[in-house]
Amino acid sequence: MLFIFTQLLAQDSLQCRACKSGMQAIYDLLDSGAGKDLIELGLQEVCEMYPEGEWKTECQAFVAREYETIIAMLEGQFPVETLCTLMTACEYPIPPINGVCDVCLIGFTFLEDLFSLDLGLDLMEYVIDYVCYIFPEGQWRDECIIFINQEYEHLIKFLDNQFPPEYACAALEACDSPFTPVDGACLSCEGAFTFLYDIFEFDSETGLKVIETALDYICYLFPEGSQRDTCDKFVNQEYEELVHYISNEFSPKAICLLINACEGPDPEYQTECEFCRIFYQMALDLIEFDATVETIEELLEHICDIFNTPKAQNVCTVFIDKNYEKLLESLIQKYPTEVACEAFGACIA
Structure with a gap:
């Protein structure tokens, strides 16, 4: 049970x-x-x-x-x-409550467990109407009822998409943002997508649906005002690309560079060797997990867009075309920069 x-x-x-x-x-x-x-x-x-x-x-x-x-x-x-x-005959084992965040996490966990029984929408709506009765009569039950009345439609959608309690309660502003939003889009962007990866598991059956719904609500992780407005702007402009990047497990840093939330590099180089070292190290830095071959292939398809100047983008494209197979192998194996660039023939030992 x-x-x-x-x-x-x-x-x-x-x-x-x-x-x-x-x-x-x-x-x-x-x-x-x-x-x-x-x-x-x-x-x-x-x-x-x-x-x-x-x-x-x-x-x-x-x-x-x-x-x-x-x-x-x-x-x-x-x-x-x-x-x-x-039916309020039994008491739910409520841990100590220090605020509305705890109320949300406890209540949402209760609902999420029930939702796994595949009860159907009508029964879940009934349970949501009564979930606040798991709390003792008084302040926290009253807070729960107010919260349910305000966020009812969002709760249904979050439950239907099996959002984890931590994400749902942060998105509904019952809990503080799980990262510290800072001025400037770059660090905020990386923080949001890091949280997304930490909380969600995107499988082949439900991944796309979960990604799209999460993106619809990701900006609620930011305080209302300029930071949320900036997030909304980026998500609206880059929605299709974001779905694609997350589906292919691009790292938060890579995503935020590709959607221009973070400023791309403007490298200074004189030789192919110098460019190789800059490019390859950047690619390594963007692979922050055990990436699949498909993910690295997708990254190589988009990585040149990160550079700020058309000249650097063109040099990058030519470099990838020339060394594609060796690049793929080196990034999969995570060879050190010096070793990889010598293997490409860009640098001489």
């Missing part, structure tokens, strides 16, 4: 134990092929297991009001702990 509160079992309230016991009995009825009438009677019996007082009254009202939804949740094989938590 997704939520196993073993550390709290000894502290379970009477209504929590009653709810879990009753819900397990309901599941047993479902397994035996019981009809909805018998299930409804069983749900009423669950409420009868509660101690007399407010909890029993609330349980009866909840079952009467949300019967069809409860049936759908049961058919969706919700864990009994989750059902009873949403």
Whole structure:
């Protein structure tokens, strides 16, 4: 089960134990092929297991009001702990909360785990309506309700695209940006794409969809104002290229150079050897991970655009055409600059 509160079992309230016991009995009825009438009677019996007082009254009202939804949740094989938590009979194991960021991370993690059950949009919308009840009554439940009301549509989209809680809560401004935005587009750009790579895993099936959705929201990682406006400008101008670069696992530094968020080099060189050393070292610096052959091929296709002057771009293109196969092998093996340039014949030992 997704939520196993073993550390709290000894502290379970009477209504929590009653709810879990009753819900397990309901599941047993479902397994035996019981009809909805018998299930409804069983749900009423669950409420009868509660101690007399407010909890029993609330349980009866909840079952009467949300019967069809409860049936759908049961058919969706919700864990009994989750059902009873949403019904406020059981307490969710909440760690210490120091602010809205913690509320968002806890709530989004709860929702993300449930979303993995493939419950369907209608049930998830219902769960979102009730997720704040995992928090004790008071300040943090109230903060959660306000937050849900403000960000409901975004939450649905983030859950649908399986955004990690850290990213979603930063993008929704519940948590601070995971990096320190600074004046100037270059470092901010590199910080944003580094975070993107750290948080997301882009697989062959969902990668493109996740990349496109992440780009739609990446600028929310920046404070509202000039930095976010600058980010929006870059993303809007370079959207297709960004999707392509991320799909091919270009490093954050390479991406930000290629979209001109960072200023490209204006190298000074007199000989082919000097150019080779500048170019090859730059290429090595842009490969910050275990790049695939395809990624390096894509990088070589675009890398000349990084240079500031047409002359340097032309020299770069000629150099790559002349040494393509050796360049590819050297970058895959990450040969040192001196070794590579001697192998190309650009420098003499």
